[in-house]
Amino acid sequence: MAFSSNSEGGAPMADINVTPLVDVMLVLLIIFMITAPMLTHKISIDLPQPTKNQKPPENPPAPIKLKITQNGSLYMNDTPVSESDLKLQLEVYAAKPVEKQPEIQIDANDNAEYDVVAKVLSDAKSVGMKKIGFLNTDQ
Template structure:
């Protein structure tokens, strides 16, 4: 270090000791956490069932639109909540390969409550083929 006899001005030297200390601590932290991040996470993915054959003529999907006000449209026709539940009950009585897919297209500004009600109703009627589309 160079010392000057002129003490009237500020020192222009930087003390790097705290910087080196912080860098060493960060290096130790990264060395400890790096092996933890390198471990493999085992995920059980579903395997295709070879015994079940897909239907030859699958039913066409049903488009369920939910607009901003919470109104429901079943394939373009307006339907109230009771009518929607009745339609879902009819579909739920069909066997799994014959169930049509329900494609929900919710408006961007619709309250989540309406979508959650539809999903809860679909689950209560044993519907498993549910998809989401972008609202037009």
């Protein structure tokens, strides 16, 4: 009984089995046929157009540095401030247009209570402050 048509006798066949390759190629072809129509959909984007008479940007206002210590004390630009006074001062800053509002840079101690930080963020958001950031000062 002969297992190969090879005339050399017992040597293994050196032919490559291409059936798995054809199967993979057919699967890839089907995937590309399904996904190709999805790539042709157009998305309209309204990009800003440049203006010729554009004024140079003004210097941004100095940021407000708000420090929250471990015991919950608040310091606005290195000056101690109570929570109610902070809210009143933030209301003054929030009354300005968004472009002229200073950024609030919050530097909370790693061990400060979350409630104090959350209350400050809530107050700033409720009065209308738009630019709020956090500082990471590793000491």
